[in-house]
Amino acid sequence: MIYRNYGKTGKSVSAVGFGGMRFESVDDRDTCVDMMVRAAEGGINYFDTAPKYFGTRSEEAFGAGLAELRRRQLPYYLSTKTFESDESAIRREIDGQLTRLGVDHIDFYHIWCITNLDNWRERKANGVLDAFRKLKDEGLIRHICVSSHLIGDQINELLMENVFEGVLFGYSAYNFATRQKAFDAIRAHDLGCVVMNPLGGGLIPNNPDLFSFVKTQENEGVVEAALRFLFAHREISVSLVGFGTSDHVDQAIAAVDGYQPISEAKLDAIKARASASFDGICTGCQYCDGCPEEIPIPKLMDAYNQKLLHGDYESLLNRLKWHWNIPAEEAAKCIECGQCEEACTQHLDITGRLKEIVQAAG
Ligand code: SF4
Ligand code: SF4
Known part of the structure; x- marks a missing residue:
């Protein structure tokens, strides 16, 4: 030791x-x-x-x-x-x-x-x-x-x-x-x-x-x-x-x-x-949880990690669908209240990422 x-x-x-x-x-x-x-x-x-x-x-x-x-x-x-x-x-x-x-x-x-x-x-x-x-x-x-x-x-x-x-x-x-x-x-x-x-x-x-x-x-x-x-x-x-x-x-x-x-x-x-390679990764700490629109933010941000790690939206959408079983449209419920970004330990642009997810699912 x-x-x-x-x-x-x-x-x-x-x-x-x-x-x-x-x-x-x-x-x-x-x-x-x-x-x-x-x-x-x-x-x-x-x-x-x-x-x-x-x-x-x-x-x-x-x-x-x-x-x-x-x-x-x-x-x-x-x-x-x-x-x-x-x-x-x-x-x-x-x-x-x-x-x-x-x-x-x-x-x-x-x-x-x-x-x-x-x-x-x-x-x-x-x-x-x-x-x-x-x-x-x-x-x-x-x-x-x-x-x-x-x-x-x-x-x-x-x-x-x-x-x-x-x-x-x-x-x-x-x-x-x-x-x-x-x-x-x-x-x-x-x-x-x-x-x-x-x-x-x-x-x-x-x-x-x-x-x-x-x-x-x-x-x-x-x-x-x-x-x-x-x-x-x-x-x-x-x-x-x-x-x-x-x-x-x-x-x-x-x-x-x-x-x-x-x-x-x-x-x-x-x-x-x-x-x-890895700027802006979500650590899964869940401090952002508790969205007033009940968006499962940590799961969506975990899926977004796949885009950062693999460089494509297909990995992100696959993660949402097959790992989390969450429709990408969940991300569209965001009203941009800012609560999750205030709490985020990694200071991530969560609302921006949610918009990207919505677009990717297009
Ligand atoms: S900014 Fe959007 S995702 Fe974040 S807590 Fe507010 S409604 Fe939920
Ligand atoms: S607080 Fe930030 S780093 Fe932690 S799970 Fe939520 S988005 Fe990821």
């Missing part, structure tokens, strides 16, 4: 982290515990969950897993999050989290999912920072962190306020261009940096030929290569992988254990290739 400093905190964290958002059997407690033990035995010491992953069931599974890690004296750091911003709501939230997780403190506590800078200003005005600082003074949390789906310039602006010790955001071989500006502030303030969604919610493993350019070593698979692309970034402390099964744990540990350093020149070449 490779270990990296989490900013200035003095904590040394594993280059791969355990993400608790993709358990295939979250209610099978023994399996979840086994996965966490397997990860810790392989050297993973960063474990991340959230109060709304599978309802509260991911945190509950983590509670059982962490108890077993302590019993076996396997070291770990715990990360979780809250959407709340006023002190009394944060207190209620963290009380429940500490109970579910079976711990007396959280190492990395995140102000969760800043969607835009106005949202950040609103949460600050509600007192979120003061509340977090009190929790830290009381020893209930160790470090004040933030997670965000902003684009890189905005994350940079957020972090330049220098009130956080670390940051979590989505970053991978296909969407790095929208986020890499954040590294300016991370370097300037020596912050911890955790990246999530390194495999694009399955997009990379499901298109191994298209992403083969990320490979830098003999006989490596595209998943290992996509993770190693992240390890090559010196600013990234932890690459968080949402593990579904024990096999996923083993694969990620093998990726880090077999990592051979990638030169800056090679990294730049991979980025140049990806920028030319």
